[in-house]
Amino acid sequence: MQGVRNLSVRERWPLHVVAAAVTVLVLAPLAAPGYALLYDMVFVPRQPLSWELVAPAQSLPRAVPMDAVVSLVTQLVPGWLVQRLVLAAAIFLAAVGAGRLVPTERRGVRLLAAVGYAWTPYLAERLLIGQWGLLVAYAALPWIVRAALHVRAGRPGAVPRLVLVAAPAAITPTGGLLAFAVVAVLAWTRQHPRSSALAAGGVVLLNAPWVVAAWVTGAGGSSDPAGVEAFAARGENWAGPLVALAGTGGIWSAQATPGSRSAPLVPLATLALLVLAGIGAGPLRRRLPAGVAARLAGLGGGGLLLAALGVLPGVDAALRWAVVHVPGAGLLRDGQKFLAPYALVLVLCAALGAERLVARMDPELAGVVLAGLLLLPVAVMPDLALGGAGRLRPVSYPADWRLVAGRVAGEEGEVLALPLSAYRAYPWNPGRVVLDPLPRYLDADVLTDDTLRVGDVAVAGENPRVREVRRLLRQGRPVAGTGVRWVVVQHGTAAEVDPAVLAGLDVVHHGPFLTLYRNPTVAPARTASAGAAQWAVAGASGTALLVVAAAAFSALRRRPTAW
Amino acid sequence: MRKTVTLLVSGLVAAVLGVLALGGVAAAATTTDVEAAQEAKSAREAAQKAGKPDPFAPEVYGTR
Numbered sequence: 001m002q003g004v005r006n007l008s009v010r011e012r013w014p015l016h017v018v019a020a021a022v023t024v025l026v027l028a029p030l031a032a033p034g035y036a037l038l039y040d041m042v043f044v045p046r047q048p049l050s051w052e053l054v055a056p057a058q059s060l061p062r063a064v065p066m067d068a069v070v071s072l073v074t075q076l077v078p079g080w081l082v083q084r085l086v087l088a089a090a091i092f093l094a095a096v097g098a099g100r101l102v103p104t105e106r107r108g109v110r111l112l113a114a115v116g117y118a119w120t121p122y123l124a125e126r127l128l129i130g131q132w133g134l135l136v137a138y139a140a141l142p143w144i145v146r147a148a149l150h151v152r153a154g155r156p157g158a159v160p161r162l163v164l165v166a167a168p169a170a171i172t173p174t175g176g177l178l179a180f181a182v183v184a185v186l187a188w189t190r191q192h193p194r195s196s197a198l199a200a201g202g203v204v205l206l207n208a209p210w211v212v213a214a215w216v217t218g219a220g221g222s223s224d225p226a227g228v229e230a231f232a233a234r235g236e237n238w239a240g241p242l243v244a245l246a247g248t249g250g251i252w253s254a255q256a257t258p259g260s261r262s263a264p265l266v267p268l269a270t271l272a273l274l275v276l277a278g279i280g281a282g283p284l285r286r287r288l289p290a291g292v293a294a295r296l297a298g299l300g301g302g303g304l305l306l307a308a309l310g311v312l313p314g315v316d317a318a319l320r321w322a323v324v325h326v327p328g329a330g331l332l333r334d335g336q337k338f339l340a341p342y343a344l345v346l347v348l349c350a351a352l353g354a355e356r357l358v359a360r361m362d363p364e365l366a367g368v369v370l371a372g373l374l375l376l377p378v379a380v381m382p383d384l385a386l387g388g389a390g391r392l393r394p395v396s397y398p399a400d401w402r403l404v405a406g407r408v409a410g411e412e413g414e415v416l417a418l419p420l421s422a423y424r425a426y427p428w429n430p431g432r433v434v435l436d437p438l439p440r441y442l443d444a445d446v447l448t449d450d451t452l453r454v455g456d457v458a459v460a461g462e463n464p465r466v467r468e469v470r471r472l473l474r475q476g477r478p479v480a481g482t483g484v485r486w487v488v489v490q491h492g493t494a495a496e497v498d499p500a501v502l503a504g505l506d507v508v509h510h511g512p513f514l515t516l517y518r519n520p521t522v523a524p525a526r527t528a529s530a531g532a533a534q535w536a537v538a539g540a541s542g543t544a545l546l547v548v549a550a551a552a553f554s555a556l557r558r559r560p561t562a563w
Numbered sequence: 564m565r566k567t568v569t570l571l572v573s574g575l576v577a578a579v580l581g582v583l584a585l586g587g588v589a590a591a592a593t594t595t596d597v598e599a600a601q602e603a604k605s606a607r608e609a610a611q612k613a614g615k616p617d618p619f620a621p622e623v624y625g626t627r
Contacts, residue, residue, distance in 0.1 A: 253625030
């Protein structure tokens, strides 16, 4: 049994070089100045540390504590740099983590695992839909598995290391759940019950911010059941959604799927990958400590099952019922995001399958075959390179944005973004759709529509205040009567704002991209006074931060064995 | 530990330097604000003439 061992420096550098090369290949366009704004990926120069971002009172905590972390970091580091560091670290550490985790003595097999895990359809699709928080969890996953195995083995200092590698994953609810699942399944052992319990408790506390935020939000715990069908796994080609999931793809959005995934031969590549993984399952079982491979398989299988829930006949109906009646079940709507553990297990098995395949070959030929297999993920999905073939392209915010932010910061009050739309397609960010950056750009409470349009289906949001404003506007009432202090009209988008809606407002700034109106009937007031609920979220976030600090202190104190 | 940290940092630095080097081409190819706005206007007008939907329709998160 080889197990997962520490690598020597000589073994590490090729892994790091390959990981760096993959990172460069994927993120090359980010060398240009500006911000890559694509779907859910929104970075701004300096994100305010507001209560609405730390503990949203009226919406579901999908970005808790991620927004709070970004707000804190961008007080010191500019947003454009944070974006590049986060994305580069996610891809680099995903590759290195998988390469270090695979139980093998062959360098080529490590490199194969590294490239395989950093070049999956899952990573490509979540990058192209801009869910960078999920990519961070994906990158942390092999490190969490490794640390959990060390806890299981009773290694000194393993618990703080596990907490430290799980912390980045827990910046989003999905990542936090994935981290907890790995720890609960892999780290639990009767031989070291105290360490196991400490590890599980630590990861539970890391999840506390979003759990508390979900508990206290005024948005309720249920979601629109229309989202189950809208966000269910999608077939990429003739083979359907289940085969797409088996190949770690199948995200609901056609726009976030690399074009190469629709090629008719892709299902055959998936089949080859599954066969290779099948060949490698035996070596993985033998080389990991007893019982670990079965637990890993359970994690991967569980992830695959969650991803498929929305497309399994009969189950989709149960899921629709659950998202309405079970608080928090809305997390399962876009189930494909739970594929991460499956992707890791698949890559580990496939890498060992390749090793077994070349075991009896002439060493020279074996090297050539491994090199060919190393390039296979890139050959099958070449359009992940160069920022998803040009989809990630940095742009600069027009000067209007800075001017409007300055005016709003001088007089506090609620801001309404019009036209009502959650996502925007700006002329200065051509060919891309992005979540409205205004709530993160302005130091104020910004009301934006939270209805998601997927094709012709409108998936209702949860924010009751937005719902009320939408109702008033639909009745033809002017914005002046909604109680907002400011209105920002965003130009250059297809939708128009009816001038009657803006009656009674004073124009404060009129630019080519934004017009700012002041509502003279509403006095400037601090709208974001924190209540007990928001203090509870802040307390949970502070506790999570303390847990990370304590883990860091403990790991550093054990330097000879840490990392 | 020091060696690991050195390797990790050097790997990340290498990645950043590589991004900067390769991205020179990308930087040169990036349009300015004015060019981007003009590009968008042209695309919108072309779609209008062809009777196709506006390519910058704002509200659609995605299609299946």
